[in-house]
Amino acid sequence: MAVIGYIRVSTSDQSVEAQRHSIEQGHKIEEWFSDEGVSGTVRAADRPGFAALLKYVRKGDTLIVGAVDRLGRDTLDVLGTVEALQAKKVAIISLREGFNLSTPIGKAMLTMLAAVAELERSSIKARQLAGIQRAKAQGKALGREKTIDDESVAIWRRENAASIAATAAHFGISAASVKRACRPAFAPNLCN
Numbered sequence: 001m002a003v004i005g006y007i008r009v010s011t012s013d014q015s016v017e018a019q020r021h022s023i024e025q026g027h028k029i030e031e032w033f034s035d036e037g038v039s040g041t042v043r044a045a046d047r048p049g050f051a052a053l054l055k056y057v058r059k060g061d062t063l064i065v066g067a068v069d070r071l072g073r074d075t076l077d078v079l080g081t082v083e084a085l086q087a088k089k090v091a092i093i094s095l096r097e098g099f100n101l102s103t104p105i106g107k108a109m110l111t112m113l114a115a116v117a118e119l120e121r122s123s124i125k126a127r128q129l130a131g132i133q134r135a136k137a138q139g140k141a142l143g144r145e146k147t148i149d150d151e152s153v154a155i156w157r158r159e160n161a162a163s164i165a166a167t168a169a170h171f172g173i174s175a176a177s178v179k180r181a182c183r184p185a186f187a188p189n190l191c192n
């Protein structure tokens with residue numbers, strides 16, 4: 001029965017040391033697993049450190065995390081992660097929330113917290129979309145600046161009777177970019 005610590009930070013310029021220190025204040029960790037520079041939007045099972053943790057844990061182990069959001073960011077992922085650990089008979093303790101996620105009360109609290117977190121992410125996305133719509137209404141250019149000269153691509157392809165793949169290789173662009181450049185709307189007389 002090991003006590004295991006899991007720590008995660010989303011970007012490479014962040015450090016896991018604060019999480020490690022917080023966990024070590026109340027628990028003697030026998031084995032550490034971490035994911036550094038791995039976004040919480042990546043499913044827990046798809047993170048290298050967490051995948052290794054899942055292979056390592058055994059019945060009776062206890063997993064300590066600094067907060068529920070280290071296990072995932074959406075309700076389904078967090079709950080799926082907890083269920084996978086519980087199927088292995090692993091207890092999960094979240095320090096920030098202050099409860100054992102393996103107990104019925106802990107699981108109820110986890111469900112509520114995960115739902116609140118998902119609601120907040122939905123609100124952020126709605127605000128982001130509203131900002132994009134406002135910028136469009138104001139005539140602001142959105143997205144990356146176009147770097148491909150569609151007309152040049154279409155002319156070269158026609159003059160050389162080149163395939164999409166050959167044109168893409170010649171210009172160092174994707175096949176989708178060649179197709180886009182040769183759409184009749186962009187080069188009506190060049191794409192036959």
